[in-house]
């Protein structure tokens with residue numbers, strides 16, 4: 001029974017708040033496309049000016065991510081894919097949900113370390129994050145890693161939402177599950193494209209920065 005509740009909490013946290021944060025993050029990044037370097041910096045500064053931002057981040061991102069991520073790795077480790085026996089769509093979804101969860105985990109640890117954690121350490125200012133992203137995505141290997149991670153995380157989110165709607169009894173019959181499958185597929189495409197377009201935009205020279213702190217960071221990003 002305890003396992004039942006911890007699974008339910010894991011499932012809920014994937015959508016609220018993590019799914020919400022994921023979409024918010026997509027929009028913040030997209031402000032780089034709409035408003036260029038200054039538009040992106042404005043969005044970052046606005047987010048960080050929110051009241052109680054420390055607690056918003058703690059309860060809206062860090063703790064849910066820690067629980068969902070670590071428990072998710074445990075679920076993935078325990079799971080038994082049966083692709084060989086039944087080549088059904090649902091088995092593929094099941095396996096891909098776990099594989100993309102592991103990719104997302106590895107990516108988030110790295111991504112948070114090279115961006116948010118550097119702000120915490122005082123190596124980078126909020127205003128320099130656009131420049132930091134520029135330094136990252138102009139390196140082909142890191143750009144490739146980011147592209148793979150974006151596709152994986154977007155699939156994990158959209159397919160997870162589809163599975164969440166079933167496991168919480170919201171889409172019960174086969175017809176509603178087919179309709180939600182099409183909607184979640186559409187969501188996957190939109191989210192992936194918006195993240196990728198923002199990623200490529202960070203390559204623009206207007207994001208380049210001469211800050212010495214960022215130059216020294218180049219040694220490890």
Ligand code: HEM
Pocket residue numbers: 007010011012013014015018019022065068069070072073075076097098101102104105106108156157159160161163164165167
């Ligand atoms: C940090 C690394 C992550 C790992 C290792 C991970 C792992 C997993 C696993 C194994 C499942 C399947 C659970 C099951 O079927 O019982 C899952 C479901 C899910 N995950 Fe994640 N996840 C991670 C990050 C995220 C993030 C950042 C989001 C939000 C964008 C997210 C959203 C979801 C959703 C919505 C579900 C579906 C819940 C359900 O089936 O009811 N996950 N995750």
